[in-house]
Amino acid sequence: MTELRVHDVSISLDGYGAGPRQSMDEPLGEGAEQLHEWMFAADAPEVDRRFRNRGTEGFDATIMERGPPSPHRSRRAPEGGLGGRRPSHDVVVLCHHLPDPVPMAGGTTFHFVTAGIAAALERARAVAGGRAIRLGSGVATVQEYLRAGLVDELHLVVVPVLLHRGERLFEDLDAALEGWSCVEFAPSRAVTHVRLRRA
Amino acid sequence: MTELRVHDVSISLDGYGAGPRQSMDEPLGEGAEQLHEWMFAADAPEVDRRFRNRGTEGFDATIMERGPPSPHRSRRAPEGGLGGRRPSHDVVVLCHHLPDPVPMAGGTTFHFVTAGIAAALERARAVAGGRAIRLGSGVATVQEYLRAGLVDELHLVVVPVLLHRGERLFEDLDAALEGWSCVEFAPSRAVTHVRLRRA
Numbered sequence: 001m002t003e004l005r006v007h008d009v010s011i012s013l014d015g016y017g018a019g020p021r022q023s024m025d026e027p028l029g030e031g032a033e034q035l036h037e038w039m040f041a042a043d044a045p046e047v048d049r050r051f052r053n054r055g056t057e058g059f060d061a062t063i064m065e066r067g068p069p070s071p072h073r074s075r076r077a078p079e080g081g082l083g084g085r086r087p088s089h090d091v092v093v094l095c096h097h098l099p100d101p102v103p104m105a106g107g108t109t110f111h112f113v114t115a116g117i118a119a120a121l122e123r124a125r126a127v128a129g130g131r132a133i134r135l136g137s138g139v140a141t142v143q144e145y146l147r148a149g150l151v152d153e154l155h156l157v158v159v160p161v162l163l164h165r166g167e168r169l170f171e172d173l174d175a176a177l178e179g180w181s182c183v184e185f186a187p188s189r190a191v192t193h194v195r196l197r198r199a
Numbered sequence: 200m201t202e203l204r205v206h207d208v209s210i211s212l213d214g215y216g217a218g219p220r221q222s223m224d225e226p227l228g229e230g231a232e233q234l235h236e237w238m239f240a241a242d243a244p245e246v247d248r249r250f251r252n253r254g255t256e257g258f259d260a261t262i263m264e265r266g267p268p269s270p271h272r273s274r275r276a277p278e279g280g281l282g283g284r285r286p287s288h289d290v291v292v293l294c295h296h297l298p299d300p301v302p303m304a305g306g307t308t309f310h311f312v313t314a315g316i317a318a319a320l321e322r323a324r325a326v327a328g329g330r331a332i333r334l335g336s337g338v339a340t341v342q343e344y345l346r347a348g349l350v351d352e353l354h355l356v357v358v359p360v361l362l363h364r365g366e367r368l369f370e371d372l373d374a375a376l377e378g379w380s381c382v383e384f385a386p387s388r389a390v391t392h393v394r395l396r397r398a
Contacts, residue, residue: 013355013393014369014376015214156212158357160384160393164373170213174363177213185359187386194212194359 002125003132004063005153006142007055010035010191015170016163017139028138029166035159038191047188051155059089060128063120064136066095066112090127094120094141117144139167147176151198154180158192201324202331203262204352205341206254209234209390214369215362216338227337228365234358237390246387250354258288259327262319263335265294265311289326293319293340316343338366346375350397353379357391 011017012035019029028035038048092111093099099112111127113120124133135145145151156169177196184195210216211234218228227234237247291310292298298311310326312319323332334344344350355368376395383394 013357013381013395014372158212158391160381160391162376162379162381162395164377173213177361178363180361182212182359182361185389187391190384192357192359192386192391196212196361 002060002128002130003152004121004124004135004145004150005132005155006135006145006151007155008036008039008051008157009137009139009142009154009169010038010157010159011169012159012161012163014162014164015168016166017137017142017169019163019166031163032166034161035157035163038157038159038188041190045188045190047186047193048190051157051186051193055134055155058131059134060131061090061092061124062134062136063092063094063124065138065141066093066099090124092120092124092127117141117148117150121145121150139169142169143171143173146173149176153198154196156194156196158194160191201259201327201329202351203320203323203334203344203349204331204354205334205336205344205350206354207235207238207250207356208336208338208341208353208368209237209356209358210368211358211360211362213361213363214367215365216336216341216368218362218365230362231365233360234356234362237356237358237387240389244387244389246385246392247389250356250385250392254333254354257330258333259330260289260291260323261333261335262291262293262323264337264340265292265298289323291319291323291326316340316347316349320344320349338368341368342370342372345372348375352397353395355393355395357393359390 009017016032017035019026019032022029026032038044039052041048044052090109090111092113094117095112095114098114111123113123121133135142135151142151142154146154179199180196181199182194183197184193186193208216215231216234218225218231221228225231237243238251240247243251289308289310291312293316294311294313297313310322312322320332334341334350341353345353378398379395380398381393382396383392385392
Protein backbone atom coordinates (compact mmCIF):
# COMPACT_ATOMS: atom_id res chain seq x y z
CA MET A 1 0.00 0.00 0.00
CA THR A 2 1.16 3.54 -0.70
CA GLU A 3 3.11 4.82 2.30
CA LEU A 4 2.07 7.79 4.40
CA ARG A 5 5.03 9.79 5.63
CA VAL A 6 5.33 12.83 7.84
CA HIS A 7 8.20 15.18 7.03
CA ASP A 8 9.91 18.08 8.73
CA VAL A 9 8.19 17.83 12.09
CA SER A 10 10.46 20.11 14.08
CA ILE A 11 10.38 20.01 17.85
CA SER A 12 12.24 21.90 20.54
CA LEU A 13 14.40 20.21 23.18
CA ASP A 14 11.51 20.51 25.59
CA GLY A 15 9.30 18.73 23.10
CA TYR A 16 7.13 21.47 21.57
CA GLY A 17 6.16 21.27 17.92
CA ALA A 18 4.22 24.55 17.92
CA GLY A 19 4.01 27.59 20.12
CA PRO A 20 0.98 29.01 21.92
CA ARG A 21 -1.54 31.50 20.50
CA GLN A 22 -1.39 30.48 16.85
CA SER A 23 -2.63 33.13 14.45
CA MET A 24 -2.40 34.15 10.80
CA ASP A 25 0.61 36.30 11.71
CA GLU A 26 2.27 33.56 13.70
CA PRO A 27 0.83 30.38 12.22
CA LEU A 28 3.06 28.13 14.32
CA GLY A 29 2.40 30.06 17.49
CA GLU A 30 4.55 32.49 19.42
CA GLY A 31 8.25 31.75 19.36
CA ALA A 32 7.96 28.78 17.07
CA GLU A 33 9.47 30.37 13.97
CA GLN A 34 12.88 29.32 15.31
CA LEU A 35 11.84 25.69 14.93
CA HIS A 36 11.85 26.14 11.16
CA GLU A 37 14.83 28.39 10.57
CA TRP A 38 16.91 25.37 9.54
CA MET A 39 14.49 24.84 6.67
CA PHE A 40 14.88 28.33 5.25
CA ALA A 41 18.58 28.91 5.90
CA ALA A 42 20.35 30.09 2.75
CA ASP A 43 23.63 28.42 3.75
CA ALA A 44 22.05 25.20 5.00
CA PRO A 45 24.45 22.27 5.41
CA GLU A 46 24.19 19.36 3.00
CA VAL A 47 22.31 17.15 5.50
CA ASP A 48 19.59 19.76 5.99
CA ARG A 49 19.27 20.28 2.25
CA ARG A 50 18.97 16.55 1.70
CA PHE A 51 16.06 16.30 4.15
CA ARG A 52 14.47 19.45 2.77
CA ASN A 53 14.46 17.84 -0.66
CA ARG A 54 13.24 14.55 0.73
CA GLY A 55 10.14 16.41 1.93
CA THR A 56 9.35 17.75 -1.53
CA GLU A 57 10.27 14.87 -3.84
CA GLY A 58 8.96 11.40 -4.41
CA PHE A 59 5.37 12.10 -3.46
CA ASP A 60 2.24 11.73 -5.50
CA ALA A 61 -0.04 13.48 -3.01
CA THR A 62 -0.03 15.59 0.12
CA ILE A 63 -2.59 15.62 2.89
CA MET A 64 -2.80 18.90 4.73
CA GLU A 65 -5.22 20.51 7.11
CA ARG A 66 -7.00 23.68 6.25
CA GLY A 67 -8.46 24.90 9.49
CA PRO A 68 -5.66 25.33 12.00
CA PRO A 69 -2.53 27.17 11.01
CA SER A 70 0.27 25.24 9.37
CA PRO A 71 3.68 26.36 8.10
CA HIS A 72 2.29 26.19 4.57
CA ARG A 73 -0.03 29.07 5.40
CA SER A 74 2.58 31.32 6.96
CA ARG A 75 3.72 34.69 5.73
CA ARG A 76 6.51 32.88 4.00
CA ALA A 77 3.92 31.45 1.61
CA PRO A 78 1.65 34.44 0.97
CA GLU A 79 -0.09 32.87 -1.99
CA GLY A 80 -2.03 30.86 0.51
CA GLY A 81 -0.63 27.41 0.28
CA LEU A 82 2.30 25.46 -0.94
CA GLY A 83 4.35 28.54 -1.61
CA GLY A 84 5.49 27.39 -5.02
CA ARG A 85 8.15 25.28 -3.35
CA ARG A 86 6.63 21.95 -4.17
CA PRO A 87 6.15 20.23 -7.47
CA SER A 88 2.62 20.22 -8.75
CA HIS A 89 0.67 17.26 -7.50
CA ASP A 90 -2.56 16.30 -5.78
CA VAL A 91 -3.30 17.90 -2.43
CA VAL A 92 -6.01 16.51 -0.19
CA VAL A 93 -7.20 19.19 2.20
CA LEU A 94 -8.74 18.16 5.51
CA CYS A 95 -11.41 20.66 6.42
CA HIS A 96 -14.58 21.01 8.43
CA HIS A 97 -16.54 22.90 5.76
CA LEU A 98 -16.07 22.98 2.04
CA PRO A 99 -14.08 26.17 1.42
CA ASP A 100 -14.14 28.75 -1.30
CA PRO A 101 -11.71 27.79 -4.03
CA VAL A 102 -8.18 29.12 -3.57
CA PRO A 103 -6.40 30.00 -6.81
CA MET A 104 -2.96 28.42 -6.89
CA ALA A 105 -0.03 28.79 -9.21
CA GLY A 106 1.53 25.67 -10.65
CA GLY A 107 -1.53 23.63 -11.51
CA THR A 108 -1.91 21.82 -8.19
CA THR A 109 -5.18 19.93 -7.91
CA PHE A 110 -7.01 20.32 -4.61
CA HIS A 111 -9.38 17.75 -3.18
CA PHE A 112 -11.41 18.89 -0.21
CA VAL A 113 -12.43 16.23 2.31
CA THR A 114 -14.69 16.87 5.27
CA ALA A 115 -15.13 13.27 6.43
CA GLY A 116 -12.00 12.99 8.58
CA ILE A 117 -8.50 11.64 8.45
CA ALA A 118 -9.22 8.11 7.19
CA ALA A 119 -11.33 9.49 4.35
CA ALA A 120 -8.61 11.98 3.44
CA LEU A 121 -6.05 9.17 3.32
CA GLU A 122 -8.37 7.06 1.21
CA ARG A 123 -8.81 9.95 -1.22
CA ALA A 124 -5.04 10.52 -1.34
CA ARG A 125 -4.45 6.82 -2.06
CA ALA A 126 -7.04 6.93 -4.81
CA VAL A 127 -5.34 9.85 -6.58
CA ALA A 128 -1.73 8.89 -5.81
CA GLY A 129 0.34 6.73 -8.10
CA GLY A 130 2.74 4.21 -6.63
CA ARG A 131 4.79 6.77 -4.72
CA ALA A 132 4.38 7.94 -1.16
CA ILE A 133 1.83 10.32 0.33
CA ARG A 134 3.09 13.16 2.44
CA LEU A 135 1.27 14.23 5.57
CA GLY A 136 1.74 17.90 6.39
CA SER A 137 1.59 19.44 9.85
CA GLY A 138 0.30 20.66 12.33
CA VAL A 139 0.93 18.82 15.49
CA ALA A 140 -2.67 17.81 16.24
CA THR A 141 -3.22 16.31 12.78
CA VAL A 142 0.04 14.38 12.93
CA GLN A 143 -0.94 13.05 16.35
CA GLU A 144 -4.35 12.05 15.09
CA TYR A 145 -2.89 10.06 12.19
CA LEU A 146 -0.28 8.46 14.44
CA ARG A 147 -2.88 7.41 17.02
CA ALA A 148 -4.95 5.88 14.24
CA GLY A 149 -1.94 3.78 13.19
CA LEU A 150 -2.01 5.22 9.67
CA VAL A 151 1.53 6.61 9.46
CA ASP A 152 4.49 4.61 8.15
CA GLU A 153 7.31 7.08 8.70
CA LEU A 154 7.97 10.19 10.77
CA HIS A 155 10.84 12.54 9.99
CA LEU A 156 11.58 14.40 13.19
CA VAL A 157 13.90 17.39 13.53
CA VAL A 158 15.17 18.18 17.01
CA VAL A 159 16.07 21.87 17.18
CA PRO A 160 18.42 23.00 19.99
CA VAL A 161 16.11 25.62 21.48
CA LEU A 162 13.70 25.74 24.40
CA LEU A 163 10.15 26.85 23.64
CA HIS A 164 8.70 26.63 27.18
CA ARG A 165 5.10 26.42 26.01
CA GLY A 166 2.86 25.35 23.17
CA GLU A 167 1.81 22.00 21.71
CA ARG A 168 3.88 18.96 22.59
CA LEU A 169 4.32 16.40 19.84
CA PHE A 170 4.82 13.37 22.13
CA GLU A 171 1.59 13.76 24.03
CA ASP A 172 -0.49 10.65 24.47
CA LEU A 173 1.47 8.88 21.72
CA ASP A 174 3.22 6.21 23.77
CA ALA A 175 0.92 3.36 22.75
CA ALA A 176 0.72 4.62 19.16
CA LEU A 177 4.50 4.50 18.73
CA GLU A 178 5.03 1.11 20.34
CA GLY A 179 7.21 -0.93 17.99
CA TRP A 180 8.52 2.14 16.15
CA SER A 181 12.24 2.65 15.97
CA CYS A 182 14.88 5.00 14.66
CA VAL A 183 16.11 4.00 11.20
CA GLU A 184 18.25 7.07 10.55
CA PHE A 185 20.07 9.54 12.79
CA ALA A 186 21.61 12.41 10.84
CA PRO A 187 22.70 15.50 12.73
CA SER A 188 23.72 18.64 10.88
CA ARG A 189 25.59 21.54 12.45
CA ALA A 190 22.20 23.16 13.17
CA VAL A 191 19.69 20.43 14.04
CA THR A 192 19.30 16.68 14.45
CA HIS A 193 17.32 14.73 11.88
CA VAL A 194 15.79 11.43 12.86
CA ARG A 195 13.68 9.08 10.78
CA LEU A 196 11.34 6.86 12.76
CA ARG A 197 9.49 3.95 11.20
CA ARG A 198 6.80 1.56 12.21
CA ALA A 199 7.96 -2.03 12.65
CA MET B 200 29.70 31.62 43.50
CA THR B 201 30.72 28.06 42.68
CA GLU B 202 28.63 26.80 39.78
CA LEU B 203 26.25 23.87 39.97
CA ARG B 204 26.19 21.83 36.78
CA VAL B 205 24.19 18.82 35.68
CA HIS B 206 26.00 16.43 33.34
CA ASP B 207 25.02 13.53 31.14
CA VAL B 208 21.27 13.84 31.49
CA SER B 209 20.25 11.54 28.65
CA ILE B 210 16.72 11.67 27.31
CA SER B 211 14.89 9.78 24.60
CA LEU B 212 13.27 11.47 21.60
CA ASP B 213 9.95 11.21 23.39
CA GLY B 214 11.45 12.99 26.37
CA TYR B 215 12.03 10.27 28.95
CA GLY B 216 15.07 10.45 31.21
CA ALA B 217 14.31 7.21 33.02
CA GLY B 218 12.14 4.18 32.44
CA PRO B 219 9.34 2.79 34.58
CA ARG B 220 9.71 0.32 37.48
CA GLN B 221 13.16 1.31 38.68
CA SER B 222 14.88 -1.35 40.74
CA MET B 223 18.33 -2.37 41.90
CA ASP B 224 18.61 -4.57 38.81
CA GLU B 225 17.40 -1.83 36.48
CA PRO B 226 18.28 1.35 38.35
CA LEU B 227 17.17 3.59 35.48
CA GLY B 228 13.96 1.67 34.94
CA GLU B 229 12.97 -0.75 32.22
CA GLY B 230 14.40 -0.06 28.80
CA ALA B 231 16.47 2.92 29.91
CA GLU B 232 19.89 1.28 29.67
CA GLN B 233 19.91 2.30 26.01
CA LEU B 234 19.92 5.95 27.07
CA HIS B 235 23.40 5.49 28.48
CA GLU B 236 25.03 3.19 25.97
CA TRP B 237 26.79 6.17 24.39
CA MET B 238 28.57 6.71 27.70
CA PHE B 239 29.99 3.20 27.91
CA ALA B 240 30.78 2.59 24.24
CA ALA B 241 34.34 1.36 23.79
CA ASP B 242 34.65 2.99 20.36
CA ALA B 243 32.93 6.26 21.33
CA PRO B 244 33.47 9.16 18.93
CA GLU B 245 35.64 12.07 20.06
CA VAL B 246 32.64 14.30 20.85
CA ASP B 247 31.14 11.72 23.20
CA ARG B 248 34.50 11.19 24.91
CA ARG B 249 34.93 14.91 25.37
CA PHE B 250 31.57 15.22 27.13
CA ARG B 251 32.22 12.09 29.16
CA ASN B 252 35.44 13.65 30.43
CA ARG B 253 33.73 16.95 31.02
CA GLY B 254 31.45 15.15 33.45
CA THR B 255 34.33 13.77 35.49
CA GLU B 256 36.87 16.60 35.48
CA GLY B 257 36.95 20.11 36.86
CA PHE B 258 34.72 19.42 39.85
CA ASP B 259 35.46 19.82 43.52
CA ALA B 260 32.29 18.13 44.71
CA THR B 261 29.36 16.05 43.55
CA ILE B 262 25.83 16.06 44.90
CA MET B 263 24.00 12.80 44.42
CA GLU B 264 20.88 11.22 45.78
CA ARG B 265 20.97 8.05 47.79
CA GLY B 266 17.39 6.91 47.90
CA PRO B 267 16.13 6.46 44.36
CA PRO B 268 18.22 4.59 41.84
CA SER B 269 20.78 6.49 39.81
CA PRO B 270 23.24 5.35 37.14
CA HIS B 271 25.98 5.53 39.75
CA ARG B 272 24.32 2.69 41.64
CA SER B 273 23.80 0.43 38.65
CA ARG B 274 25.28 -2.98 38.10
CA ARG B 275 27.98 -1.25 36.12
CA ALA B 276 29.25 0.19 39.42
CA PRO B 277 28.94 -2.81 41.72
CA GLU B 278 31.00 -1.26 44.50
CA GLY B 279 27.98 0.80 45.32
CA GLY B 280 28.76 4.21 44.04
CA LEU B 281 31.05 6.14 41.80
CA GLY B 282 32.44 3.03 40.22
CA GLY B 283 36.02 4.17 40.40
CA ARG B 284 35.50 6.26 37.30
CA ARG B 285 35.74 9.64 39.00
CA PRO B 286 38.67 11.30 40.67
CA SER B 287 38.54 11.31 44.42
CA HIS B 288 36.65 14.30 45.75
CA ASP B 289 33.89 15.30 48.11
CA VAL B 290 30.48 13.76 47.56
CA VAL B 291 27.41 15.18 49.23
CA VAL B 292 24.71 12.53 49.45
CA LEU B 293 21.09 13.62 49.64
CA CYS B 294 19.20 11.15 51.80
CA HIS B 295 16.17 10.88 54.00
CA HIS B 296 17.91 8.99 56.80
CA LEU B 297 21.55 8.84 57.74
CA PRO B 298 22.77 5.61 56.10
CA ASP B 299 25.19 2.95 57.18
CA PRO B 300 28.66 3.80 55.95
CA VAL B 301 29.53 2.49 52.47
CA PRO B 302 33.18 1.55 52.05
CA MET B 303 34.58 3.14 48.90
CA ALA B 304 37.84 2.73 47.10
CA GLY B 305 39.78 5.84 46.17
CA GLY B 306 39.48 7.88 49.32
CA THR B 307 36.31 9.76 48.42
CA THR B 308 34.84 11.68 51.36
CA PHE B 309 31.10 11.37 51.81
CA HIS B 310 28.92 13.96 53.49
CA PHE B 311 25.38 12.87 54.25
CA VAL B 312 22.71 15.55 54.25
CA THR B 313 19.11 14.95 55.24
CA ALA B 314 17.91 18.57 55.18
CA GLY B 315 17.06 18.81 51.49
CA ILE B 316 18.52 20.15 48.26
CA ALA B 317 19.47 23.66 49.40
CA ALA B 318 21.30 22.28 52.43
CA ALA B 319 23.13 19.77 50.25
CA LEU B 320 24.22 22.54 47.90
CA GLU B 321 25.35 24.66 50.84
CA ARG B 322 27.41 21.76 52.16
CA ALA B 323 28.90 21.13 48.70
CA ARG B 324 29.85 24.81 48.41
CA ALA B 325 31.44 24.71 51.84
CA VAL B 326 33.67 21.77 50.94
CA ALA B 327 34.31 22.70 47.30
CA GLY B 328 37.22 24.82 46.21
CA GLY B 329 36.79 27.31 43.42
CA ARG B 330 35.75 24.77 40.82
CA ALA B 331 32.27 23.62 39.88
CA ILE B 332 29.91 21.29 41.71
CA ARG B 333 28.38 18.46 39.78
CA LEU B 334 24.80 17.43 40.31
CA GLY B 335 24.14 13.76 39.59
CA SER B 336 20.86 12.27 38.45
CA GLY B 337 18.08 11.05 38.74
CA VAL B 338 15.41 12.93 36.95
CA ALA B 339 13.39 13.98 40.02
CA THR B 340 16.40 15.47 41.80
CA VAL B 341 17.50 17.37 38.71
CA GLN B 342 13.98 18.73 38.33
CA GLU B 343 13.89 19.76 41.97
CA TYR B 344 17.16 21.71 41.68
CA LEU B 345 16.05 23.31 38.40
CA ARG B 346 12.70 24.39 39.85
CA ALA B 347 14.53 25.93 42.80
CA GLY B 348 16.63 27.98 40.38
CA LEU B 349 19.86 26.51 41.77
CA VAL B 350 21.37 25.09 38.56
CA ASP B 351 23.72 27.05 36.28
CA GLU B 352 24.21 24.56 33.48
CA LEU B 353 22.52 21.46 32.13
CA HIS B 354 24.25 19.07 29.76
CA LEU B 355 21.56 17.23 27.90
CA VAL B 356 22.06 14.23 25.64
CA VAL B 357 19.30 13.45 23.16
CA VAL B 358 19.44 9.76 22.28
CA PRO B 359 17.69 8.62 19.07
CA VAL B 360 15.42 6.04 20.67
CA LEU B 361 11.82 5.96 21.83
CA LEU B 362 11.18 4.87 25.42
CA HIS B 363 7.35 5.11 25.45
CA ARG B 364 7.12 5.35 29.24
CA GLY B 365 8.94 6.45 32.35
CA GLU B 366 9.93 9.79 33.86
CA ARG B 367 9.90 12.82 31.57
CA LEU B 368 12.66 15.36 32.17
CA PHE B 369 10.75 18.38 30.84
CA GLU B 370 7.78 18.04 33.14
CA ASP B 371 6.65 21.18 34.88
CA LEU B 372 9.95 22.91 34.07
CA ASP B 373 8.72 25.59 31.66
CA ALA B 374 8.85 28.45 34.15
CA ALA B 375 12.09 27.17 35.70
CA LEU B 376 13.89 27.25 32.34
CA GLU B 377 12.64 30.65 31.24
CA GLY B 378 15.66 32.63 30.07
CA TRP B 379 17.81 29.55 29.58
CA SER B 380 19.36 28.99 26.18
CA CYS B 381 21.52 26.60 24.21
CA VAL B 382 25.20 27.57 24.36
CA GLU B 383 26.57 24.47 22.63
CA PHE B 384 25.15 22.01 20.13
CA ALA B 385 27.49 19.11 19.46
CA PRO B 386 26.13 16.03 17.74
CA SER B 387 28.18 12.86 17.51
CA ARG B 388 27.38 9.96 15.23
CA ALA B 389 25.44 8.37 18.11
CA VAL B 390 23.72 11.13 20.08
CA THR B 391 23.23 14.89 20.27
CA HIS B 392 24.90 16.83 23.06
CA VAL B 393 23.45 20.16 24.09
CA ARG B 394 24.63 22.51 26.81
CA LEU B 395 21.94 24.77 28.23
CA ARG B 396 22.76 27.67 30.52
CA ARG B 397 20.84 30.08 32.62
CA ALA B 398 20.93 33.67 31.33
